[in-house]
Structures are given as C-alpha cells and as structure tokens.
Amino acid sequence: MTNNKYHDIASEILEIVGPDNIVSATHCATRLRLIVKDKDKIDTKAIEKVDEVKGTFFNSGQYQIILGTGIVNKVFEELEAMNVSTIDKSQQDEYVKSQEKGIKALMRTIGDIVVPIVPVIAATSLFLGLKGVIFNDNVLSLFGLSTDIFPDYLNSLVSVLTDTVFSFLPALITMSAFCVFKGTPMIGLVIGLMLVAPQLPNAYSVASGDAKAIMVGGFLPVMGAQGSVVTAILTGYIGATIERKL
Structure with missing residues (x-):
C-alpha cells in the first residue's frame, strides 16, 4: 500500500x-x-x-x-x-x-426531451397550487374575506404567471426535441409556437364545442396543438431531420 x-x-x-x-x-x-x-x-x-x-x-x-x-x-x-x-x-x-435499442432507446430519448422542461413545469405547478389556495372563497372565508377583494386585473396577471408554460408547452417540447435530434433550437421554438398560434382554433375550445376546427379540403381538420406532447415530439423529430438533410 x-x-x-x-x-x-x-x-x-x-x-x-x-x-x-x-x-x-x-x-x-x-x-x-x-x-x-x-x-x-x-x-x-x-x-x-x-x-x-x-x-x-x-x-x-x-x-x-x-x-x-x-x-x-x-x-x-x-x-x-x-x-x-x-x-x-x-x-x-x-x-x-x-x-441502446428499442423501447430503452425510446424512453431515453423522451427523457432527454422532457427533463430540461421539468423545472419550469414544477415551478409553474407550485404557483398554480398557491393560486388555487389564495383565490379560493372557502379558504378566504376563514378570514372573513372573499375573492371580491382582488381586482380583476390581478387575477389576469397571476394567470400569466401560472398558465404560460402550459399554454405554450408544445413550443417548449418542440424546441427541446430539436436539441435532442441535432436541429437548431430556435427553429424548433418558432415551429413549436406555430403549433399553438392564435390564428388556429384552440384545441380545448374545439373539444368543448366552443370553436370549430379549420377544415382543409373539406376533410382534414386543423386546430392548435394545445396539450399535445406527442405531436410536439413528432414535429421536433421531423423538423430536425429535414433541417439536417437540407
């Protein structure tokens, strides 16, 4: 020794x-x-x-x-x-x-895409939970108060803090997917934002019947990709692959 x-x-x-x-x-x-x-x-x-x-x-x-x-x-x-x-x-x-091959390679790829986004999702979820407690009549009634004490603009501003990540989650996932698939992240971000562009009918509104999808050629429905993780990942893969080949 x-x-x-x-x-x-x-x-x-x-x-x-x-x-x-x-x-x-x-x-x-x-x-x-x-x-x-x-x-x-x-x-x-x-x-x-x-x-x-x-x-x-x-x-x-x-x-x-x-x-x-x-x-x-x-x-x-x-x-x-x-x-x-x-x-x-x-x-x-x-x-x-x-x-790595097969399912193991697929799971690692999905992990590589999602993990960088987890911190902002966790932070936003925390704020969303706090909002649910503070802007709650049942909780405020314990102190002899109600949500009427909050001005309308405050609720809107807090919603920006709590809802932005989830509203634009497909854009974040597409950008992360571009990174994993060796594309340019900024191109991925722009394409991801197109998935949730305000010109497209909101997917949630279409599902609830409050809006109608845009019908292309009379048979292909087009709408925003709000909440669609799989669509964002596939968009990132296809976009990054095309970029590399070009």
Whole structure:
C-alpha cells in the first residue's frame, strides 16, 4: 500500500476490472463510469470490497462504480496517471445512447426531451397550487374575506404567471426535441409556437364545442396543438431531420 489512498483505490479497481478490459473511463459527480469489453470478467463482489466503493451497477455498456462526491474525481485522476483511456462524459454518453435499442432507446430519448422542461413545469405547478389556495372563497372565508377583494386585473396577471408554460408547452417540447435530434433550437421554438398560434382554433375550445376546427379540403381538420406532447415530439423529430438533410 502507498501513502496515496486514491492511488490504491484506483489500482485495486484497475486490477479487478482488468486493464485490457477497459475501453474508456470517465466520471460524473459520484460514479466512476467504465465502458468495458466484457462485464462478466469483473468480480463485482471484489469491487464492492474496495475502500470507499459504495456499490456498482451495469447499464447500457457502462460499468458504474459508486464512490461519492469528492472521491470519484481523485480516483479518476489516478486512473488517468495509469494511462487508462479516458474521454469526457458527453462522449461516453453518446456511446451509451448508441448501444441502446428499442423501447430503452425510446424512453431515453423522451427523457432527454422532457427533463430540461421539468423545472419550469414544477415551478409553474407550485404557483398554480398557491393560486388555487389564495383565490379560493372557502379558504378566504376563514378570514372573513372573499375573492371580491382582488381586482380583476390581478387575477389576469397571476394567470400569466401560472398558465404560460402550459399554454405554450408544445413550443417548449418542440424546441427541446430539436436539441435532442441535432436541429437548431430556435427553429424548433418558432415551429413549436406555430403549433399553438392564435390564428388556429384552440384545441380545448374545439373539444368543448366552443370553436370549430379549420377544415382543409373539406376533410382534414386543423386546430392548435394545445396539450399535445406527442405531436410536439413528432414535429421536433421531423423538423430536425429535414433541417439536417437540407
């Protein structure tokens, strides 16, 4: 054993996994991520006995060793010094994506599209919940008040805060899809806004009977894509594919 704890950990991992078995290595905040030739050659129980190792799992060609924040980067530096082939995380992620097929690849793609939008949906949902509590006669009556105390313009302004994301969700999804499918995000945003353009009948109004769809050629109904996630994703895929080919 040496005086360098992280060198010893890296050496043990390298010996158990096998230097010739490692195609490339990288790391994220907590995990050492190895692309290996044959995961069956790795003694997982031996890996988990190495100092500071908190667990392992294998996913889409990556053998991932959980080391923890502040430890993994130091172990990774030691592996680099041992001439282990290393690449950045984005390159390894591209390799992992290329190994996924079928439903697994589809779910990852959908996740890549939706995850960047989740924070704004979560924040807006929180505001929407607060609005439902504050602008509620049953709640206000506990304090001897009613919603009459709020001017009409205040309700309109608060609705801008709570409704915008959901009103233009297809535009956000189309832009995100363009990013995932290697298109230009700004083009995706513009096309997504076209899906909910005010010139088109609102999909919710058409569904409730308050408006009628535009009939193209007398048989093809056209309306806004409010609330349509699948339409937005397909639009992003088709649009980005056409852009790349042109």
